[in-house]
Amino acid sequence: MTAYVIRRLWQMIPTILGVILLVFFLFNWVGGDPAMVLAGKISNKDQIENIRRQLGVDQSYAYQLWVFVKQVFTFDFGRSWSTNEEVSHIILTRVGPTLTIMVPCLIIETSIAVGLAIMVAYVRGTLTDRMTMMICTVAMSISFLVYIIFFQWLFGFILGWFPVQGWSESFWKNLFYYAPLPIMLAIFVGLAPELRLYRSFILDEINQDYVRTARAKGVSERKVMMKHVLRNALIPILTNLGILLPGVFVGSFLLEVFFSIPGLGREIITAVNRSDFPVIKAVTVYLAILTMIINLGVDVLYKVVDPRVSFK
Amino acid sequence: MSFRAIETGFDPQRIDDRYSVGVCENLFEGLVTYDYLARPVKLVPLVAEAIPQPEEGGTRYTFRIKPGVLFADDPAFKGQKRELTAGDFEYSIKRFRDPKNRSPYGWLFENKIVGLDELAERAKKAGAFDYEAKVEGLEVRDRYTISFKLKGPDYNFLYVLAMPNVVPVAREVIEMYGADTHAHPVGTGPFILKEWVRASKIVLERNPNHRGYELDTRYADMSDEWDRRAVESIGRKRLPALDRVEIYPIESEQPRFLAFMNREHDILDETPFAFLQQVLGPDGKLLPRLAKQGIRVFREEQPEITYITFNTGPKAEGRDNPVGGYTPDRVALRRAMAMSYDVDSEIEIIRKGQALAAQTPVPPGVVGYDPTFHTDAQAHDVPRAKALLDMFGYVDRNGDGWREQPDGSPLTVELKYQANGEEYRQLAELWVKGLADIGIRSDSQAVIFSDLLKDKKVSNYMVAQSAWIADYPDAQNFLQLLYGPNTGESNEAEFRLPEYDRLYEKSLTFPDGPERNRIYREMDRLVLAYAPWRLGVHRIYNHLQYPWVLGYKKHPILYTNFKWLDIDVAAQKAAMK
Numbered sequence: 088m089t090a091y092v093i094r095r096l097w098q099m100i101p102t103i104l105g106v107i108l109l110v111f112f113l114f115n116w117v118g119g120d121p122a123m124v125l126a127g128k129i130s131n132k133d134q135i136e137n138i139r140r141q142l143g144v145d146q147s148y149a150y151q152l153w154v155f156v157k158q159v160f161t162f163d164f165g166r167s168w169s170t171n172e173e174v175s176h177i178i179l180t181r182v183g184p185t186l187t188i189m190v191p192c193l194i195i196e197t198s199i200a201v202g203l204a205i206m207v208a209y210v211r212g213t214l215t216d217r218m219t220m221m222i223c224t225v226a227m228s229i230s231f232l233v234y235i236i237f238f239q240w241l242f243g244f245i246l247g248w249f250p251v252q253g254w255s256e257s258f259w260k261n262l263f264y265y266a267p268l269p270i271m272l273a274i275f276v277g278l279a280p281e282l283r284l285y286r287s288f289i290l291d292e293i294n295q296d297y298v299r300t301a302r303a304k305g306v307s308e309r310k311v312m313m314k315h316v317l318r319n320a321l322i323p324i325l326t327n328l329g330i331l332l333p334g335v336f337v338g339s340f341l342l343e344v345f346f347s348i349p350g351l352g353r354e355i356i357t358a359v360n361r362s363d364f365p366v367i368k369a370v371t372v373y374l375a376i377l378t379m380i381i382n383l384g385v386d387v388l389y390k391v392v393d394p395r396v397s398f399k
Numbered sequence: 400m401s402f403r404a405i406e407t408g409f410d411p412q413r414i415d416d417r418y419s420v421g422v423c424e425n426l427f428e429g430l431v432t433y434d435y436l437a438r439p440v441k442l443v444p445l446v447a448e449a450i451p452q453p454e455e456g457g458t459r460y461t462f463r464i465k466p467g468v469l470f471a472d473d474p475a476f477k478g479q480k481r482e483l484t485a486g487d488f489e490y491s492i493k494r495f496r497d498p499k500n501r502s503p504y505g506w507l508f509e510n511k512i513v514g515l516d517e518l519a520e521r522a523k524k525a526g527a528f529d530y531e532a533k534v535e536g537l538e539v540r541d542r543y544t545i546s547f548k549l550k551g552p553d554y555n556f557l558y559v560l561a562m563p564n565v566v567p568v569a570r571e572v573i574e575m576y577g578a579d580t581h582a583h584p585v586g587t588g589p590f591i592l593k594e595w596v597r598a599s600k601i602v603l604e605r606n607p608n609h610r611g612y613e614l615d616t617r618y619a620d621m622s623d624e625w626d627r628r629a630v631e632s633i634g635r636k637r638l639p640a641l642d643r644v645e646i647y648p649i650e651s652e653q654p655r656f657l658a659f660m661n662r663e664h665d666i667l668d669e670t671p672f673a674f675l676q677q678v679l680g681p682d683g684k685l686l687p688r689l690a691k692q693g694i695r696v697f698r699e700e701q702p703e704i705t706y707i708t709f710n711t712g713p714k715a716e717g718r719d720n721p722v723g724g725y726t727p728d729r730v731a732l733r734r735a736m737a738m739s740y741d742v743d744s745e746i747e748i749i750r751k752g753q754a755l756a757a758q759t760p761v762p763p764g765v766v767g768y769d770p771t772f773h774t775d776a777q778a779h780d781v782p783r784a785k786a787l788l789d790m791f792g793y794v795d796r797n798g799d800g801w802r803e804q805p806d807g808s809p810l811t812v813e814l815k816y817q818a819n820g821e822e823y824r825q826l827a828e829l830w831v832k833g834l835a836d837i838g839i840r841s842d843s844q845a846v847i848f849s850d851l852l853k854d855k856k857v858s859n860y861m862v863a864q865s866a867w868i869a870d871y872p873d874a875q876n877f878l879q880l881l882y883g884p885n886t887g888e889s890n891e892a893e894f895r896l897p898e899y900d901r902l903y904e905k906s907l908t909f910p911d912g913p914e915r916n917r918i919y920r921e922m923d924r925l926v927l928a929y930a931p932w933r934l935g936v937h938r939i940y941n942h943l944q945y946p947w948v949l950g951y952k953k954h955p956i957l958y959t960n961f962k963w964l965d966i967d968v969a970a971q972k973a974a975m976k
Contacts, residue, residue: 119849123856127415127503128870129889130856134505137498137523170408171578172597180597236653244657251661252654253647254599345651349599357405357598360819362849 204285329385408581421958427566427586437618457552558871693946705935767874
């Protein structure tokens with residue numbers, strides 16, 4: 088397994104280089120000129136050139152690309168062009184609020200989705216199953232934005248159960264006072280597609296021969312579902328979680344914007360609007376690395392969940 | 400209260416967004432400022448002892464600073480009280496021209512102070528700004544006296560000095576915090592920055608070193624309910640009365656509105672247009688259910704203008720520009736396009752009645768605005784626009800339903816607008832519809848903000864949406880946008896009309912008065928005649944407050960008013976029960 092992990096780590100290097108190239112060319116071809124934003128309301132060519140020189144965007148593309156590569160491998164992305172704040176500080180301070188929302192959301196959403204998926208899969212074809220699937224389809228058809236606007240208005244303003252928006256310095260206050268409404272929203276929105284997906288994974292397993300054999304041997308239904316079916320359905324569930332996990336670290340920008348959560352998602356949107364390339368670069372590369380590491384972790388977990396899996 | 404955009408930081412010489420500047424208004428103090436109640440606005444001394452008279456034909460201004468004005472305490476001062484001196488102003492104004500600072504308001508002091516441009520040039524070549532170098536135009540006569548010598552007469556220079564960016568910072572502080580000066584604003588203002596969670600929360604607390612203010616009631620208009628209430632509630636108080644101010648940047652309209660309605664916030668500045676129907680009735684008055692709660696609405700005509708810029712230069716995006724030039728047919732085309740635009744629909748539908756149609760480039764609330772000036776030069780009039788086009792040979796020659804140019808070549812007018820905003824898209828649709836009504840084929844393209852700025856600077860556009868907010872309350876701040884030599888800087892229309900330029904230069908030699916206003920009117924007429932802009936609107940904002948907010952009045956230039964406010968805590972607590 089060690090050789091496998093080392094090989095996978097090596098394979099990350101060309102992937103990172105690909106990400107660097109993609110981000111670099113996208114920014115230079117599609118992104119706006121940051122000097123124009125920073126120059127203010129009235130500026131002349133000299134001032135714009137001065138800003139471009141200070142930002143280093145007057146250098147050749149090859150040199151700029153080399154600087155980018157160095158930044159990635161030294162983990163030093165310098166300072167934000169817009170606020171002059173250190174990029175590492177931006178990421179470290181914004182990732183906390185994002186995780187405060189997204190980690191509970193992922194845990195609760197996955198637990199509920201898997202639990203419900205087992206239940207509706209077990210009663211497949213019944214009215215309960217069909218009603219659940221119909222509700223899921225309707226729920227998935229409505230835009231996330233509509234949910235946010237409605238939930239915020241209903242639970243924050245009309246019923247007053249939660250604050251409309253806000254964030255504090257205290258982790259516990261954030262978790263139990265400011266975060267519940269955005270978490271509830273994220274779960275509500277994420278649950279329907281997850282439930283449908285996990286139900287299909289479980290249905291695939293329920294129809295397998297080994298389930299029939301277990302039942303024929305007199306194994307209890309509870310044991311069949313929880314030990315045999317769920318364990319085998321865990322591999323596709325884990326794969327799906329692996330896909331979702333990187334998103335946990337960048338958050339939902341809609342939630343963060345609507346609830347004034349100073350998280351990474353909101354920071355990314357601000358950086359894009361301000362053509363703040365150091366922040367965009369750092370977050371993109373950080374996300375790419377994170378995705379690769381999580382994928383590797385999920386692959387390793389396959390072995391834990393199913394000992395028949397072997398690494399080649 | 401909330402801000403509707405995220406702040407950048409609080410180094411006054413390095414920012415230009417109104418929200419960061421609005422916070423700086425409370426942390427720093429300039430030589431002069433605006434009286435809180437006087438309308439039209441009036442300059443009053445702040446840390447200066449008096450407003451000086453211009454000397455040497457408007458080219459010299461000498462200030463005496465009040466002794467004993469203290470900076471807020473900071474580790475940079477090593478436990479000592481730090482008094483404000485004339486040298487702090489010299490240092491801070493030099494900072495505007497230090498290339499390292501990339502000051503967005505550097506233009507305020509460009510080609511302005513004798514000797515400063517030369518120092519900035521030397522800094523560019525040397526790679527470092529020499530703050531020790533003497534500048535003839537920044538003459539520190541003694542500890543409390545500074546004299547500014549200008550390159551030419553400028554009767555608006557006092558307005559420049561009243562800008563919340565043109566404030567003193569202490570050199571020790573700037574040098575100690577280096578690249579992190581945005582997070583360490585240390586000024587002589589009535590508040591200090593107590594807490595700052597970027598993009599989330601800004602907390603100000605009363606500056607214990609501050610000498611205190613009193614409300615100057617000399618210019619109060621006691622027939623005005625806002626002035627009367629301010630005088631009655633805070634007139635005899637030592638200010639600032641607030642111990643703590645909490646500001647939350649909230650970009651989305653709904654949470655900003657609901658946070659106020661939920662009483663999480665005491666003030667809602669700039670009520671979002673989308674929620675106006677939940678605040679104002681069809682008569683423009685506060686809805687009874689809100690009035691019953693004691694909520695008040697302050698209606699403010701902003702000193703700003705929106706407009707559509709025509710590129711009057713010969714080239715647009717490297718090609719011949721069909722809307723540029725000063726020949727009668729090109730002027731007629733621009734005027735016809737201006738007449739095709741239905742500004743009343745913009746006001747009623749897009750802006751929900753909260754805007755005034757602009758009559759000239761000069762908005763209300765600034766010196767030089769003439770409320771009696773009305774014109775139909777750009778009034779929405781499709782038959783007139785069509786007749787004008789017909790007269791100058793813009794007719795449909797090939798029967799495809801669209802007009803061609805007088806020489807028979809095709810005519811397509813291209814509009815560029817800012818991509819990130821529903822409002823901009825709606826305005827673009829209205830523009831395209833107006834042109835279609837008069838038979839002009841058009842195209843609209845959404846571009847990101849920075850690209851739009853760049854395109855307008857380098858003639859990479861034909862027609863574009865634009866807006867300008869007053870930096871200082873004088874018509875000159877708006878009329879300079881069409882001054883020929885400002886092409887490539889602020890004159891995005893590339894308007895080069897010798898007659899206009901001559902009048903502009905002449906206006907600079909006069910102080911405020913009837914003679915200068917007469918010149919401004921002539922310039923307005925030239926703008927209407929040659930149509931480098933399709934004038935848009937002056938937006939109206941509605942600011943809401945709960946009744947326990949005392950002393951509220953919105954200033955047209957200053958963004959915040961915390962130092963003049965108080966809270967009736969007992970009333971606030973009672974309402975929360």
